[in-house]
Amino acid sequence: MSLFTQPLDWDQQLLQRYDLAGPRYTSYPTAPQFTEAFSETALRNAITRSNHAGRPLSLYFHIPFCESLCYYCGCNKIVTNNKSRALPYLQRMIQELALYADLFDTQKLVKQLHWGGGTPTYISDEEMSLLMKATRRLFRLADENQGEFSVEIHPGRVSASTMKHLRNLGFNRVSMGVQDFDERVQQAVNRYNTLAQVRDLTRELRAQDYQSISMDLIYGLPLQTLNSLRDTLEKVIDLNPDRLSIFNYAHMPHLFKSQQLINEQDLPSPAAKLDMLHFAIHTLEQAGYRYIGMDHFAKPEDDLARAQDAKKLQRNFQGYSTHGDCDLLALGVSSISMIDNVYVQNAKELNAYQQKMDMGLLPIHKGFTLNDEDKLRRFIINRLICHCELDFAEVTQLFDIEPESYFARELAQLAPMEEDGLLGIDKEGIKVHNKGRLLIRRVCMVFDEYLQKARQDSQQIRYSKII
Template sequence: MTSSSVVWDRQLIDRYDLSGPRYTSYPTAPQFHNQFGEADLRQAITRSNAAGRPLSLYFHIPFCSTVCYYCACNKIITANRKRAMPYLERLMEEVARQGALFDRSRPVHQLHWGGGTPTYISDDEKRLLMAATREHFNLLEDDSGEYSIEIHPGDMDVATIGCLRELGFNRLSMGIQDFDPTVQQAVNRFNSVEEVRELVQAGRNEGFHSISMDLIYGLPHQTWNTFERTLASIIDLAPDRLSVFNYAHLPHLFKVQKQIDESALPSAEEKLLMMERITEVLLGAGYVYIGMDHFARPDDELAVAQQQGLLQRNFQGYSTHGGCDLVAFGVSAISAIDNVFAQNHKQIEDYQGAIDAGRLPVVRGFELSADDLLRQEVIKQLICQFELDFVDIECRFDIDFKDYFAAELEQLQPMAADGLVALTASGIRVTLAGRLLIRRICMTFDAYINQSRSEIRYSKII
């Protein structure tokens, strides 16, 4: 893929802007089931050790001092920071228990702390958790891994940036969302431009490789005119990567969203205008469109990986490190090991109870079939590279692509006629107009998408 641009075609967006998965995994989480248990996970780890792939580690730290009304994360809201240590003790026990199952020589290429707000815990608690991780897993000590952490700019001391770098983190992800005071009040999320600027400067002084910022459009009281000011401030701060997410208002699923005044939410028309202008402004500012609401500077590793055909996608989003088995720790965390997904208990009491009982805290999961693995790779190639080579898939999976996916290729014909994709004798290429609708294109290859659609709620594609 050589172009970093997109084409905004409103007619195509109106026609294809359905609800659909974000494909951080395939099959997606609604397919997980509770017939999957600890024995299945242990067997997957045994196969994983035989394969010897590098590892990616994810840690879920669910605590936040205040609640953000838009949030759909698994979180625990408490101002009592003493609640963190009992959880961290169980988390470190899980690290030890899982670490004993993995070949100690396998390098950790990727590490991520998410939440919640990982920086909620004290610097000493951070040191304890990272020390336990180093004890049981083979962390890289040459700063070559992708070791990232999510931070809330309005809820941390700038001195913590130095601690994070000391611990081995080299990438920061900041949840900004919006700088407008009215919007911040409406969603109970506060961080000023000055606070963010101080953290960004500290991160650069400490030698962080990449600074990423998250924004959300579609929040109450947002218009393009208000959000344009936020975007101007963001461009001035010059993050290496940007994620601009569409707010999905699903109060029936996430009770905290009931705090949001629905009458203040921007119209669908305004949201489309916002995303169109956001894309236009960021491309004009020199950012590359990676896909799925993500942008990066042309020299950022994410953009370079895409240009080289090496971009990956996992539960944390786009990634530069592929071929890793993902080992996840903490409440609700999802591992992807060999050919299985395994999710921990979602409730902290159940998670801690499983640890205290001497078990791995897995509660449900999914074992991928040969067909699942094939479709997973097809979707990954399309969503990461915007193109797919039939011969490559045929050689890797021993199939005839046009025969195996005859029905799917037929379903793509209207999209080809509308200019979303180009179908050739050798493959599929997503057009500049189709890139914004990549989720809809990928849904064609999703064998589960039409099962129980009435029971599964997804966000709108745009």
């Protein structure tokens, strides 16, 4: 039996012992290492290497607008009812896309496309058509059988006709933020969508032949209890989504001002959150979902599970992804691209982003160029976080090193975890055991050279807790 088809082995004592704060590893090195000293020349050189390699593309468009403020949200968003603000932003994003179209090989195939936010369905149907037509004009998109084209939606604020319009534009996957069905919890976080709205919309999406429906939930929200989560999960399972994400609410009001509107006294205790997570995992496994890793669940026949079985799963800024062979080009305010050996983040503020576009410049704010050591450690962390194993022979073949001696210090740090039954280490490599899957971030942290150095230098980088 594959590790990923087994029910998770829950060891409460070990989880509490290893539940430290740490990165989510949507990239390595992580965002705190990005620097404003990054040059556009480094980006252009990376694009040239990407063209020569012939790698396909994944496109991400950040549409930051929302009609209302969700108090828990840590995304880069602009809350406004002034819909006229959207078009000038979209026009500049199309301008940015055109600048990149001049740099990329026009024969590159776009295998993935994602609209995130914010709330992408904030924009009108006409504006959606404008953006998608420009994308098809400037880049070569895969056909529906090859391509994954997804959009994030707020099920309480989108119509069936808009979803039909998106389907006609080529979108075939939907990710909807449900979060919680309990009315008291919804009021505490100012996020509303009824069961009837989600049920009716889900039926419409299936009738419109969307290939995949994903739902996002959050545990650890104010006024949330084990009983309220049980009720939400029962309703969600009955809706039968193809994928589920259950995120840990990280209360960090020092970073996200909107979270200051949440009453900290209403937040469940760490012990209560652990109980919620344990119950959610067990309930979803009983309902036939596979725990992919770090918040993500999928049906065994879903592409996410198949990619994991085929060892083609990857981790990027959108979480787990099925196309590990793609370079990621991200457009819009605050978005982050991953192209060859560079990460590039756009200007975080809307005015700064739009000013750069008006000057005809790429809206770069920060970036990072990976050296050979970074690429080695990125490979290791990606293998562990996606597949819970590391093959030493593969590392030797790809990077021409002897892992056992090269990583002697890191393997020594893993020894206590091996003693605790979280993983096994032998001459062939590292294998994370069932008991260690929930603590995979903690395993990856050992190979994070920047995190280790920051600790040695007593630098404080704030991360959310692992569990």
